[in-house]
Amino acid sequence: MNETTERSSAVAGRRRVLKGLALAAVGFPAIIRARDAGPTLRVLGTHVTLHEAIRKRAEADLGIRIQFQPGGSAEVLLRAATDPESFDLYEQWSDSIRVLWRAQTIQPIDTCKLALWDEVSSLSKTGRISPTALPGAGDVPNTILYVQPDGRLGATPQARISFLPYAHNVDSFGYNPARIGEGEPYVDESWGWLLAPEHAGRVALVNSPSIGVFDLALAARARGLIDFDDLGAMRSDEVEALFEIAIAYKRAGQFRAFWSSVPHSAELMLAGDTDLGSMFSPGVTQVRAGGMPCLYAAPREGYRAWHGVMCLSAAARDERADAAYRFMDWWLSGWPGAYIARQGYYISTPERARAFLDDDEWRYWYQGEPAERALPAPDGTPVVDAGATRRGGSYRERFEHIAVWNTIMPTYDLTVRRWSELVLA
Amino acid sequence: MSSRRHLPWLVRRFALRKRLSLVVWQAVLLVVLLGLVALLLANVTRLRVNELIRASDAARLMREVRIEVDGMQFDVYRAVIAGHDSAGVKIDQRFARARDLLATCRDDDAYSGCSGSAPDRLERLERHLQAFHAGYREAQAQQHRLTNSLHDDLHPLVNRLRMAFRGLDGKAGADVPPGIVQVNEVRLDLIEQQAQKLTAVAGPFHGTEIDDQIDALIADFDRLADRMEPGARAQAEAVLGELSRLMREMMQRARGYLFLVNVVVAADAFEMRVLAGLVESDLRARRDAVEQAIQTGTGRFVLIMLLLVLVGATLIYQSGNAITASVIGQIRRITRVFSELAGGSLDPVQFDSPHRDEIDDLVRAAQRFRDENIEIRDLLDRHEALNRQLELRVAERTRMLEDSNRELGRLARTDRLTGLLNRRALDEILREAIEHSERSGDALGIMFMDLDHFKDVNDTYGHETGDRVLVAVAECIRSQLVDGELAGRWGGEEFVVIGPGKDGEAMLALAERLRVRIQGSDLNGAAAITISIGVSARGPGDTLQSLVERADRALYRAKHLGRNRCESEA
Numbered sequence: 001m002n003e004t005t006e007r008s009s010a011v012a013g014r015r016r017v018l019k020g021l022a023l024a025a026v027g028f029p030a031i032i033r034a035r036d037a038g039p040t041l042r043v044l045g046t047h048v049t050l051h052e053a054i055r056k057r058a059e060a061d062l063g064i065r066i067q068f069q070p071g072g073s074a075e076v077l078l079r080a081a082t083d084p085e086s087f088d089l090y091e092q093w094s095d096s097i098r099v100l101w102r103a104q105t106i107q108p109i110d111t112c113k114l115a116l117w118d119e120v121s122s123l124s125k126t127g128r129i130s131p132t133a134l135p136g137a138g139d140v141p142n143t144i145l146y147v148q149p150d151g152r153l154g155a156t157p158q159a160r161i162s163f164l165p166y167a168h169n170v171d172s173f174g175y176n177p178a179r180i181g182e183g184e185p186y187v188d189e190s191w192g193w194l195l196a197p198e199h200a201g202r203v204a205l206v207n208s209p210s211i212g213v214f215d216l217a218l219a220a221r222a223r224g225l226i227d228f229d230d231l232g233a234m235r236s237d238e239v240e241a242l243f244e245i246a247i248a249y250k251r252a253g254q255f256r257a258f259w260s261s262v263p264h265s266a267e268l269m270l271a272g273d274t275d276l277g278s279m280f281s282p283g284v285t286q287v288r289a290g291g292m293p294c295l296y297a298a299p300r301e302g303y304r305a306w307h308g309v310m311c312l313s314a315a316a317r318d319e320r321a322d323a324a325y326r327f328m329d330w331w332l333s334g335w336p337g338a339y340i341a342r343q344g345y346y347i348s349t350p351e352r353a354r355a356f357l358d359d360d361e362w363r364y365w366y367q368g369e370p371a372e373r374a375l376p377a378p379d380g381t382p383v384v385d386a387g388a389t390r391r392g393g394s395y396r397e398r399f400e401h402i403a404v405w406n407t408i409m410p411t412y413d414l415t416v417r418r419w420s421e422l423v424l425a
Numbered sequence: 426m427s428s429r430r431h432l433p434w435l436v437r438r439f440a441l442r443k444r445l446s447l448v449v450w451q452a453v454l455l456v457v458l459l460g461l462v463a464l465l466l467a468n469v470t471r472l473r474v475n476e477l478i479r480a481s482d483a484a485r486l487m488r489e490v491r492i493e494v495d496g497m498q499f500d501v502y503r504a505v506i507a508g509h510d511s512a513g514v515k516i517d518q519r520f521a522r523a524r525d526l527l528a529t530c531r532d533d534d535a536y537s538g539c540s541g542s543a544p545d546r547l548e549r550l551e552r553h554l555q556a557f558h559a560g561y562r563e564a565q566a567q568q569h570r571l572t573n574s575l576h577d578d579l580h581p582l583v584n585r586l587r588m589a590f591r592g593l594d595g596k597a598g599a600d601v602p603p604g605i606v607q608v609n610e611v612r613l614d615l616i617e618q619q620a621q622k623l624t625a626v627a628g629p630f631h632g633t634e635i636d637d638q639i640d641a642l643i644a645d646f647d648r649l650a651d652r653m654e655p656g657a658r659a660q661a662e663a664v665l666g667e668l669s670r671l672m673r674e675m676m677q678r679a680r681g682y683l684f685l686v687n688v689v690v691a692a693d694a695f696e697m698r699v700l701a702g703l704v705e706s707d708l709r710a711r712r713d714a715v716e717q718a719i720q721t722g723t724g725r726f727v728l729i730m731l732l733l734v735l736v737g738a739t740l741i742y743q744s745g746n747a748i749t750a751s752v753i754g755q756i757r758r759i760t761r762v763f764s765e766l767a768g769g770s771l772d773p774v775q776f777d778s779p780h781r782d783e784i785d786d787l788v789r790a791a792q793r794f795r796d797e798n799i800e801i802r803d804l805l806d807r808h809e810a811l812n813r814q815l816e817l818r819v820a821e822r823t824r825m826l827e828d829s830n831r832e833l834g835r836l837a838r839t840d841r842l843t844g845l846l847n848r849r850a851l852d853e854i855l856r857e858a859i860e861h862s863e864r865s866g867d868a869l870g871i872m873f874m875d876l877d878h879f880k881d882v883n884d885t886y887g888h889e890t891g892d893r894v895l896v897a898v899a900e901c902i903r904s905q906l907v908d909g910e911l912a913g914r915w916g917g918e919e920f921v922v923i924g925p926g927k928d929g930e931a932m933l934a935l936a937e938r939l940r941v942r943i944q945g946s947d948l949n950g951a952a953a954i955t956i957s958i959g960v961s962a963r964g965p966g967d968t969l970q971s972l973v974e975r976a977d978r979a980l981y982r983a984k985h986l987g988r989n990r991c992e993s994e995a
Contacts (some may be wrong), residue, residue, distance in 0.1 A: 074680075074684055075681075076682055077677070078677045078678065078680075081673065081674070081677045082670075082673070082674040082677055082678075099677070102636055102673065103670075103673045103674075103677070104670075207688055207689070207692040208688065209684075209688055256699065257690040257693060257695075257696060257699065258691075258696070259692075260556075260689065260692055260693075267549075271545070271546075273703075335632075337548050379764060410631075410633045412631075412632065412680075413629070413630060413631050413632045413633075413680065413683075414629070414631065416680070416683055416684055416687050416688060417629055417683070417687060419687050419688050419691070420686065420687035420688065420691035423687075423691040423694075423695045424498065424690070424691050424695055425694050
């Protein structure tokens with residue numbers, strides 16, 4: 001399913017949402033490679049980070065062979081949760097950690113073996129980018145980072161961690177300021193816009209229950225329709241209540257679409273079908289590249305944050321594990337961080353990345369200052385106009401405004417069931 | 426030719442017959458033009474109607490697509506959630522049908538409406554349809570693998586664990602809570618039930634419950650494991666580990682297909698519904714637009730026809746008028762020419778006829794008419810001249826006759842010898858003079874003269890001399906008379922003079938003058954001639970006779986008293 005779009009998105013190097021398991025049918029070969037010339041590091045993950053440029057650079061820097069196995073989110077999660085033999089490293093989002101940890105297909109990572117662990121930022125280690133920042137709801141990265149003595153995951157720092165924190169960013173919704181008046185970041189811009197009657201029929205939602213539910217919850221809460229004891233751990237009754245609200249809105253025609261891929265989200269806006277909707281930053285970039293103004297909102301309720309996780313397969317041993325550790329250290333070493341910075345993502349060792357960025361790039365991407373020139377994407381094409389400022393401000397300011405971290409809540413299976421009712425209502 | 430410049434263009438350009446047929450041709454041309462325009466507009470309308478039909482057909486197709494999509498979504502639920510195997514066949518049928526409908530819509534010219542309206546949307550529709558079907562297929566495959574795992578892997582594992590746990594029954598020691606084996610049996614049943622739920626047919630599952638059951642099972646097993654034989658324990662641990670792994674794998678697999686059905690496929694279905702709806706409403710909008718266009722077109726058609734008729738009729742009317750005017754103008758002029766000709770005009774026919782047409786015939790006729798006129802006028806003139814000649818001659822004759830008559834009259838009252846009044850005339854004149862004198866009261870005197878001894882003259886000298894003497898005396902008398910005094914020969918050698926307005930005295934003086942004159946003249950060489958005169962004047966109560974008698978008596982007395990003397994008797 002959608003091989004074309006998957007591939008095109010791979011070329012574009014853009015993050016994709018969970019996209020089903022279409023490739024799973026052919027995606028489960030027992031990958032047992034001949035090991036004549038040392039181990040080949042097999043990295044399972046998504047198109048967001050599994051870029052050919054990164055692979056080549058890593059191979060060159062590390063002197064090892066690396067194989068990237070990109071796939072749809074659900075597909076790679078299923079593989080990671082059931083077939084640890086098929087990969088050495090797994091790159092995905094923090095919301096998959098609980099599943100993997102329970103499935104015991106990943107092993108703890110020894111921070112002592114990571115040369116740059118000390119340089120990993122406080123955001124990843126404490127969940128706060130600054131002492132004054134409020135931690136968001138849901139699985140704050142540090143709460144699922146440390147392997148506690150009882151084998152569970154917790155916030156108390158330990159030497160062993162469940163994943164290496166690396167790429168991260170905040171998501172919100174994008175909107176067309178030509179159709180909707182431009183709001184002031186953190187003041188006017190609100191998740192509540194998704195359910196605003198004046199935008200009825202022109203709203204898109206991400207077609208993913210695990211994160212779409214937060215967009216809906218933030219929107220409903222912003223409009224005072226519902227409240228949650230804990231936004232990041234909704235109870236069944238809260239989920240049901242939220243869906244009752246969402247379904248009522250859907251039936252009234254509030255939502256134009258539930259997008260399943262970044263290009264789809266951009267396409268909807270470019271076709272003029274939608275004026276706003278939950279989006280990922282590459283989608284916003286695509287809309288702008290299509291010649292339509294699009295702002296990536298800084299909602300006053302805060303962002304929905306996500307954190308990339310790099311996990312070590314439970315089956316990785318010896319030289320494979322060594323190669324995996326070297327690869328992880330390489331990811332913290334600066335070049336990859338600079339690479340993804342140019343895509344708008346942050347790295348857990350920002351100072352290392354800074355060394356690989358021009359000063360003006362650093363000031364734009366991390367410090368929220370106006371671009372002094374047209375700034376390039378990793379492939380060199382300009383993606384930022386001169387004079388543009390990153391909406392929401394600096395890295396710190398943005399991560400000081402986190403409403404919730406992407407989380408697979410215990411009510412996830414219920415959410416999935418209700419999701420189709422919402423979509424088809 | 427330059428003289429023709431003043432002629433109206435139409436006249437210059439077209440002969441009469443052509444001008445008349447021009448009007449007819451214009452009318453025919455207008456009718457043909459109207460026909461052509463009507464045909465053209467009818468054709469445009471027909472094309473529009475075809476487009477309307479295409480748009481309607483395409484909209485119907487899209488509606489059918491929507492129906493198939495809804496049906497497919499329903500059938501996916503039946504197939505995956507309710508486990509209706511028959512639904513799978515229907516999905517494939519509906520998929521094929523929807524795909525064919527879209528292909529028809531895209532490729533078939535008869536439905537060019539769809540692709541024309543939103544090719545991008547149609548393309549996206551097809552993409553989502555493929556995605557939908559692929560998603561369903563994948564979900565079904567996952568579900569099948571899950572069901573197979575359930576039967577082939579899970580049940581044997583659970584049974585082996587069940588046997589292992591049963592082997593522990595009764596061996597429970599003080600450290601083992603009583604009934605824990607039974608609890609674990611129940612747990613295994615629950616795990617089996619949960620596993621059943623993973624196929625969805627048995628109802629919804631909760632991942633957390635499965636995790637909890639497995640965790641609890643492992644915890645309990647750890648408490649029981651010490652009582653097992655080391656070999657059996659290792660075996661049971663392996664089975665438990667495998668069961669735990671299998672359950673989690675099955676759970677992920679279940680999440681996978683449920684995700685496909687609830688999220689991926691559902692969103693594709695929704696997107697298709699929206700897209701088909703959008704295409705359909707696009708088509709409907711276009712159909713409405715075309716319908717509107719047809720309506721406007723029809724209105725415009727009527728308007729154009731009306732305008733054409735109006736403009737055409739006006740043009741024909743105008744040109745017809747011009748042509749008629751040109752014809753009437755010519756006819757009027759020729760009529761004027763003819764009426765002038767009829768009035769006898771001889772002026773040359775001034776009529777410029779540039780064509781050999783009927784007007785020209787009339788002009789020729791006018792020329793002939795004029796020629797005739799000229800001929801007639803000549804005849805008349807000659808006739809008149811003759812008349813005048815005749816009249817002159819008649820007048821002359823009349824005058825001659827009058828002259829003759831007058832001469833005759835004069836001759837009748839004149840003495841043939843002397844040319845004096847004769848007796849008849851004297852009688853008449855005397856009577857008239859007396860009547861006049863009586864009426865007017867004017868005087869009237871007369872005298873009677875008689876030659877003395879005239880018998881002697883005659884006898885001596887002959888009658889011829891006598892006559893000469895008479896003539897000479899008459900001549901002498903006449904020469905002495907003045908206006909109004911008349912002289913006549915009474916007879917023989919007697920003369921009478923009448924003096925109107927003269928009384929006796931005046932008459933006597935005259936008589937004396939005459940007597941003297943005659944006496945003194947040499948009237949006859951031979952012998953002197955004298956004359957005796959008797960005078961009378963009218964007195965009251967005189968008649969002709971009395972007057973004459975008195976004059977005669979006076980004469981007699983003169984005679985008697987010696988002749989050559991004058992005597993009067995008042």
